Amino acid sequence: MFLKIKHFKRDFNKWTVLIVAVSLFLAIPFFSILISLFRGNGEMWEHITTYFLFDYIKNSIILIFGTGLLTFTIGTSSAWIISRYTFRYKKIIEWLLFMPLAIPSYIVAYTYVGLIGNGGTFIEILRDFGFSVIRVEMMNIYGLIWVLSFSLYPYVYAGTRTIFQSYPSQLKHTASLLGVSNKKYFFSVALPLASPAIIGGLFLVFMEVLNDYGAAKYYGVSTFTTGIFRTWTALEDLQSSIYLSAILVILVFILVLIVKWLRGRRSYNLTQTNTNQKSTDNRVKISGLKKILYLGILLIPILFGFILPLIQLVIWGIQTFDSMFNNDLIILGLESLSLGLSTALLVVFLACLLIYLSKWNYLKRFNIFSKIATLGYVIPGAIIGVGIIRTSKSLTDLFSFQFDFEIGHLVYNSILVLIYAYLFRFIAVAYNSIEGNTLKIGNNLSESSYLLGYGKIKTFFKIDFPLLRSALLSSFILVLIDVMKELPLTLILKPYNLSTLAVRAYEYAEDERVAEAALPALLLIFLIGTMITLLNYKLRENKQ
Amino acid sequence: MIRTYTLLFAVLFAISCTNNKEGGIPEQIKEKESLTLYTHRHYDSDKLIFKKFEEKTGIKINVVKASADELIQKMETEGNQSPADLLLTVDAGRLVRAKNKDLLQSSSSDILNTTIPTHLKDSSNYWFGLTKRARVIVYNKNTVKPSDLTDYEDLVNDRWNNKILIRSSNNIYNQSLMASIIANNGEDSARKWAKGIVNNFARTPKGNDRDQVKAILANEGDLAIINTYYLGKLINSKDSNEVAAGNAVGIFFPNQENRGTHINVSGIGVAKSSKNKENAIKFIEFLISKDIQEIFAKANYEYPVNKDAQSSELLKSWGEFKEDNLSLTRLGELNKKAVILFDEVKWP
Numbered sequence: 022m023f024l025k026i027k028h029f030k031r032d033f034n035k036w037t038v039l040i041v042a043v044s045l046f047l048a049i050p051f052f053s054i055l056i057s058l059f060r061g062n063g064e065m066w067e068h069i070t071t072y073f074l075f076d077y078i079k080n081s082i083i084l085i086f087g088t089g090l091l092t093f094t095i096g097t098s099s100a101w102i103i104s105r106y107t108f109r110y111k112k113i114i115e116w117l118l119f120m121p122l123a124i125p126s127y128i129v130a131y132t133y134v135g136l137i138g139n140g141g142t143f144i145e146i147l148r149d150f151g152f153s154v155i156r157v158e159m160m161n162i163y164g165l166i167w168v169l170s171f172s173l174y175p176y177v178y179a180g181t182r183t184i185f186q187s188y189p190s191q192l193k194h195t196a197s198l199l200g201v202s203n204k205k206y207f208f209s210v211a212l213p214l215a216s217p218a219i220i221g222g223l224f225l226v227f228m229e230v231l232n233d234y235g236a237a238k239y240y241g242v243s244t245f246t247t248g249i250f251r252t253w254t255a256l257e258d259l260q261s262s263i264y265l266s267a268i269l270v271i272l273v274f275i276l277v278l279i280v281k282w283l284r285g286r287r288s289y290n291l292t293q294t295n296t297n298q299k300s301t302d303n304r305v306k307i308s309g310l311k312k313i314l315y316l317g318i319l320l321i322p323i324l325f326g327f328i329l330p331l332i333q334l335v336i337w338g339i340q341t342f343d344s345m346f347n348n349d350l351i352i353l354g355l356e357s358l359s360l361g362l363s364t365a366l367l368v369v370f371l372a373c374l375l376i377y378l379s380k381w382n383y384l385k386r387f388n389i390f391s392k393i394a395t396l397g398y399v400i401p402g403a404i405i406g407v408g409i410i411r412t413s414k415s416l417t418d419l420f421s422f423q424f425d426f427e428i429g430h431l432v433y434n435s436i437l438v439l440i441y442a443y444l445f446r447f448i449a450v451a452y453n454s455i456e457g458n459t460l461k462i463g464n465n466l467s468e469s470s471y472l473l474g475y476g477k478i479k480t481f482f483k484i485d486f487p488l489l490r491s492a493l494l495s496s497f498i499l500v501l502i503d504v505m506k507e508l509p510l511t512l513i514l515k516p517y518n519l520s521t522l523a524v525r526a527y528e529y530a531e532d533e534r535v536a537e538a539a540l541p542a543l544l545l546i547f548l549i550g551t552m553i554t555l556l557n558y559k560l561r562e563n564k565q
Numbered sequence: 566m567i568r569t570y571t572l573l574f575a576v577l578f579a580i581s582c583t584n585n586k587e588g589g590i591p592e593q594i595k596e597k598e599s600l601t602l603y604t605h606r607h608y609d610s611d612k613l614i615f616k617k618f619e620e621k622t623g624i625k626i627n628v629v630k631a632s633a634d635e636l637i638q639k640m641e642t643e644g645n646q647s648p649a650d651l652l653l654t655v656d657a658g659r660l661v662r663a664k665n666k667d668l669l670q671s672s673s674s675d676i677l678n679t680t681i682p683t684h685l686k687d688s689s690n691y692w693f694g695l696t697k698r699a700r701v702i703v704y705n706k707n708t709v710k711p712s713d714l715t716d717y718e719d720l721v722n723d724r725w726n727n728k729i730l731i732r733s734s735n736n737i738y739n740q741s742l743m744a745s746i747i748a749n750n751g752e753d754s755a756r757k758w759a760k761g762i763v764n765n766f767a768r769t770p771k772g773n774d775r776d777q778v779k780a781i782l783a784n785e786g787d788l789a790i791i792n793t794y795y796l797g798k799l800i801n802s803k804d805s806n807e808v809a810a811g812n813a814v815g816i817f818f819p820n821q822e823n824r825g826t827h828i829n830v831s832g833i834g835v836a837k838s839s840k841n842k843e844n845a846i847k848f849i850e851f852l853i854s855k856d857i858q859e860i861f862a863k864a865n866y867e868y869p870v871n872k873d874a875q876s877s878e879l880l881k882s883w884g885e886f887k888e889d890n891l892s893l894t895r896l897g898e899l900n901k902k903a904v905i906l907f908d909e910v911k912w913p
Contacts, residue, residue: 068905068908072908072909072911073908134772134776138776138779139776139779139780139782139783139785139810140779140782140783140806140807140809140810141806145806156783160771160772160776161769161771238733238735239771239772239773240771240772241732241733241769241770241771241772241913243913247735250735251735251904253634253638254632254634255734255735255737255740255900255901255904256901256904256905257662257900257901259638337804340803340804341803344609403635406635407638407642410638410639410642410643411642413642413643414642414643414644417644417646418644421646427646428646512630512631512632512635513631513635513638513639516629518627520630524630528607528630529607531607532607532608533773533774533775533795533798534798536802536803536804
């Protein structure tokens with residue numbers, strides 16, 4: 022005990038205070054939700070457990086497995102081909118593989134029904150040519166797995182590709198010398214080495230799948246998130262829906278533990294290798310049948326995740342162009358973009374702050390606070406919204422009772438609250454990817470810098486910041502994309518004089534006017550697409 | 566170095582704070598003549614109507630759009646500091662809930678009292694129906710004779726086995742219909758009814774009301790239960806397939822020999838937190854005036870609550886029908902019961 026206090030006194034510094042303060046500030050909604058758990062479950066809890074809790078769990082598990090398998094297959098295979106082989110139009114294909122991220126998955130769900138649903142565009146074209154078609158029914162759990170997988174695989178593809186590309190060429194040479202076949206090299210060397218990135222990507226996919234609301238609702242699949250909304254709205258039991266969210270969070274924790282366990286077992290390390298000998302220079306050219314096969318593998322996700330939905334959106338967009346295209350739409354686009362840009366900037370800044378504060382803080386036990394601050398990604402957006410509104414209420418009550426000062430209009434219709442909500446929701450996206458990169462950089466450089474007399478902040482700007490640039494940029498863009506696509510939080514918290522493209526598209530789709538939703542969706546895709554292009558270009562530039 | 570950065574942040578923070586104040590508070594003080602409307606409706610015609618109101622009275626309508634449940638939750642937590650003046654929803658049930666949660670205030674005027682029929686508003690004037698929509702049966706013109714159709718209750722008949730298309734019980738319109746059946750026939754027979762419908766499902770419920778009609782065109786079922794205005798929108802769609810689907814079906818108003826077809830309203834109430842009650846009432850009066858009611862009817866195929874207003878040509882072509890005069894307050898009271906029954910009979 023004495024020793025501990027001694028340690029505490031020795032290691033306690035201003036960074037410890039700062040990290041606790043910043044984390045607590047960010048995690049306010051989390052604590053607000055946590056506290057409400059102690060009020061007990063709601064009156065409808067028994068009804069929920071009797072009638073549908075089992076179905077929620079079952080469907081969510083099927084979804085996790087299905088999308089996990091599909092995104093893993095698509096993501097790793099395309100990343101492998103891209104990083105190992107060279108062929109014409111590769112740059113375009115590399116870029117197109119990212120593009121499904123630009124379309125919100127509920128929009129993809131609608132476009133599939135527009136394409137191959139009853140009287141869908143595709144079905145009608147085939148019928149015009151005299152083919153009688155057996156229609157594949159999309160609106161069930163398998164269709165949902167399909168839609169979500171093809172719109173979310175880029176999360177797996179992105180990280181895996183980066184790792185594959187960082188393999189030094191000796192690795193492959195050594196394997197060849199030892200008589201390892203290409204196939205075996207992929208399965209027993211390349212894939213296991215990439216497992217942290219793959220698992221990280223899959224984790225993001227699972228979070229998106231568990232949080233999906235629009236697509237599951239439209240396809241009539243009961244998942245945890247649809248259940249949370251049903252409990253809240255139809256059964257009028259917010260308390261039980263917070264309980265359901267808690268179960269969801271527990272499920273996620275189990276997932277995280279499995280991920281940690283998998284990572285722990287397979288801690289391979291490539292940091293010792295000489296970075297000058299990356300495999301980028303000696304990529305294999307392919308030709309003939311193999312080329313067709315490999316290109317086919319790359320084109321499948323592009324086709325199903327991007328081109329087909331885009332075609333349907335364009336058709337709808339043309340149908341509704343006259344009534345939907347106006348200045349409002351452009352202004353809306355600018356609003357979305359500036360909201361996204363400013364939020365993403367703040368998120369990246371705060372993520373960096375948290376990471377470096379926990380580095381500079383010597384009482385490592387306190388770093389758990391920074392982990393709590395990044396929990397927002399696993400809590401359903403609507404529930405975060407409730408947590409934030411409750412906190413705002415306590416705050417305004419405090420002001421009005423203690424100081425007789427009404428701040429309600431500042432809090433309830435304020436863009437600051439919305440941005441704060443985004444911060445809590447998306448900080449994990451930036452945090453995880455930046456943290457991974459800081460671990461790669463290690464402490465040696467910065468410690469040398471301290472020895473040379475530079476302070477911590479100066480060291481950060483002189484040493485770490487330049488090294489982290491591409492990681493910062495890519496997490497900035499990922500957060501930007503997430504913010505621009507975000508729905509439930511934006512709906513609940515946005516001020517009346519502000520709207521986003523995602524919200525506008527959702528409003529029309531919800532009102533069963535999917536065709537009218539197409540133009541806002543297309544503009545959203547265009548803006549996000551531009552961002553992805555920029556990211557792709559910058560990343561390549563940084564590499565060179 | 567640290568000092569430079571701290572200073573920089575302090576300056577930036579200060580700038581952002583002052584900016585916020587310029588944009589935030591004085592605006593509210595300057596523009597006294599405005600109303601904040603929390604609405605679940607997101608039709609373009611509504612925007613036009615709000616603009617007309619501003620032109621006429623100089624009162625600006627600030628619109629906050631979200632689902633009614635979210636808005637109610639928002640008003641509840643915001644308490645008496647809520648900026649909301651009015652709550653506009655697409656069903657009566659949510660207004661009843663808002664009233665029960667003490668979020669609305671009673672407000673009346675002669676115009677409101679005389680124009681809106683009693684069963685379409687709250688008995689103590691906490692909320693008022695603005696437009697009506699009926700939940701009707703549409704049938705495949707090729708395979709179903711309208712003379713075979715009678716009541717909602719008849720849909721559980723074996724004759725309709727594997728024929729009925731209807732969306733998920735998550736949908737508020739289905740919940741309202743179920744609530745009306747509970748109110749009229751009692752809980753036990755409502756449960757039996759729901760079970761019968763589940764047995765007669767042509768497929769697992771999915772998609773929205775429009776998708777049910779498209780499924781009739783694709784011969785996946787013969788009957789669908791949908792709201793009237795969706796049919797109007799299908800027939801007037803720019804998508805040729807939607808038009809074909811809309812024209813393939815006939816419309817049938819059930820229960821004409823007894824209580825009448827189930828209707829619901831899009832309705833509005835003055836928020837308890839409102840500090841502009843007079844203007845809020847003025848706005849509601851404006852919404853039920855003849856001209857505005859006709860805009861609702863034409864643009865959105867809804868039935869006006871104002872008797873003087875003409876409904877659109879399409880609605881007229883569907884003919885007059887007898888509507889269920891059940892007080893809509895009952896729908897709100899029984900909504901939760903309806904959902905519980907849906908779960909019990911496994912209506913997804």
